[in-house]
Amino acid sequence: MGRWCTAWRRAGRGRAGWGRAGAGRDRSPAYARTASAPAPAPLTPRAPLRGTPARLAVVTAVLATTAALPGGGAALAADGPVGYTFAEDARRIEGASGASDAAPLEPGATYRSSLPRDGTLHYRLELGSAALDTYVSVTAVPGPGGEVTAVDGIRVSLQDADGGSCTSDSATFGAAHSARPVTAWITREITPGETRCQDPGTYYVTVERSRPQDSPPKAWDLELTAVTEPHPKQTGATTAPEAWNSASPEPLTGDPERRPGGSGFAHATSVGQGAWRDDIRPGQTLFYKVPVDWGRQLYATAELGGSGDGSGYATSALHLALHNPARGEVEDAAKGYTGRRTTADLAPLPPVAYANRYATDRQTGAMRFAGDHYLVVHLAAQVTDDFGEGPFELTLRVRLGGTAQDGPEYAGESEPKGVFEVTSQERAAAPEKGAAASDDLAMKAVAVGGIGTGTLLLVGLGVWTVAARRRPGGTT
Numbered sequence: 001m002g003r004w005c006t007a008w009r010r011a012g013r014g015r016a017g018w019g020r021a022g023a024g025r026d027r028s029p030a031y032a033r034t035a036s037a038p039a040p041a042p043l044t045p046r047a048p049l050r051g052t053p054a055r056l057a058v059v060t061a062v063l064a065t066t067a068a069l070p071g072g073g074a075a076l077a078a079d080g081p082v083g084y085t086f087a088e089d090a091r092r093i094e095g096a097s098g099a100s101d102a103a104p105l106e107p108g109a110t111y112r113s114s115l116p117r118d119g120t121l122h123y124r125l126e127l128g129s130a131a132l133d134t135y136v137s138v139t140a141v142p143g144p145g146g147e148v149t150a151v152d153g154i155r156v157s158l159q160d161a162d163g164g165s166c167t168s169d170s171a172t173f174g175a176a177h178s179a180r181p182v183t184a185w186i187t188r189e190i191t192p193g194e195t196r197c198q199d200p201g202t203y204y205v206t207v208e209r210s211r212p213q214d215s216p217p218k219a220w221d222l223e224l225t226a227v228t229e230p231h232p233k234q235t236g237a238t239t240a241p242e243a244w245n246s247a248s249p250e251p252l253t254g255d256p257e258r259r260p261g262g263s264g265f266a267h268a269t270s271v272g273q274g275a276w277r278d279d280i281r282p283g284q285t286l287f288y289k290v291p292v293d294w295g296r297q298l299y300a301t302a303e304l305g306g307s308g309d310g311s312g313y314a315t316s317a318l319h320l321a322l323h324n325p326a327r328g329e330v331e332d333a334a335k336g337y338t339g340r341r342t343t344a345d346l347a348p349l350p351p352v353a354y355a356n357r358y359a360t361d362r363q364t365g366a367m368r369f370a371g372d373h374y375l376v377v378h379l380a381a382q383v384t385d386d387f388g389e390g391p392f393e394l395t396l397r398v399r400l401g402g403t404a405q406d407g408p409e410y411a412g413e414s415e416p417k418g419v420f421e422v423t424s425q426e427r428a429a430a431p432e433k434g435a436a437a438s439d440d441l442a443m444k445a446v447a448v449g450g451i452g453t454g455t456l457l458l459v460g461l462g463v464w465t466v467a468a469r470r471r472p473g474g475t476t
Helices: 056-065 354-358 362-366 383-387 424-429 435-447 453-470
Strands: 008-010 110-115 121-127 132-141 153-160 165-172 182-188 201-209 220-230 243-245 274-280 285-292 296-304 314-323 329-337 342-345 371-379 392-402
Touching (some): 110 121, 110 201, 132 153, 132 201, 153 182, 165 182, 285 296, 296 371, 314 342, 329 342, 329 362, 354 362, 371 392
Antiparallel strands (some): 008 243, 121 201, 153 165, 296 342, 296 392, 314 329
């Protein structure tokens, strides 16, 4: 696995600001890293998996799914606009031009709507409990063929019954000028000492285009979700962790395994630590999800292969974004393309922790939940102009650092249930690939309860046999 360099980042105090980060957005100041890094930190053994002890069949399923491919990848022609497949259980809903006619959004549900070029849409939220935080995400999906500007996109806000602003967020297409699914999220958090938007009652979600005068005339499809998070039974830390490992780990080695990406949040392909390969065409967006437990750090890199012919330059052609379990964007990266292999790397992010929500920078504040985190890769449509229609080889490299920990003991259930958890079934559905991943699989096998010593040895031998077959020069 190699040694990991160690550096430390200091996190700020107070709530994370809601100024939008990412391509085409204002970015909150990042915390400076120290000039000199401490000595390399020793590798820490992974903590045993939490939850009900699993049987040997679970270990077998984890190993078996490593070689399995998902049921289908991201199709260019999907249920709706090119490149996006909406949730199968999404309810059709019409946004209202005014608050008085706003249709309700129920926590735990997913909705499908449409956004015209002009005007503001209203949706209603009934929020009663003082022990719940609420998150609403809105994904806008432009239709094919429409030209967009860098500052075009969507603006979403949450207002109280009197029209007072609670939070707002926006998402734009960025410098590539390439139409793609963009997601903004808003929140209503119950915070001691806060007076704005704390009372139970009726609230309104408003959605509009960021720059309608320069926007394509056709309506955009919308996918909306509403999620609730109960408060912990006991109050914990009210400041974000002050120091965490902010060094980038060594790249994963080994050949990537083919794993077609999904075509929407609800159809994202499950992956774990490893290198994953797919083909991507200009204008296409691929979705992957990675279960990330409390205490774990997620690192991700997207690599775009060379074109083989053609010349030119496509601005911000390769775009990689990370979204949390509430679909809020955490961080993104974009790289231009000259026809040669290029890489987009996410900046190092802190381990998942409940107290991250108290950080002053948005990226740290968004790493507040355990659960499925989404990696979204887009290849700009303009790549076609100089390098053809492809497809182009895409490799997604994922590494999980840190050690799994116990999270907060919630005082109730989230809606939808389990959205902020990582289950054994999710781990089994997210296969791992590569030399480093095979070591993690062995640790998972050891953590499983109810297995005799002799059986453990056999499982361990099987793990390393599979790893040897996959490593360069490995023999059977």
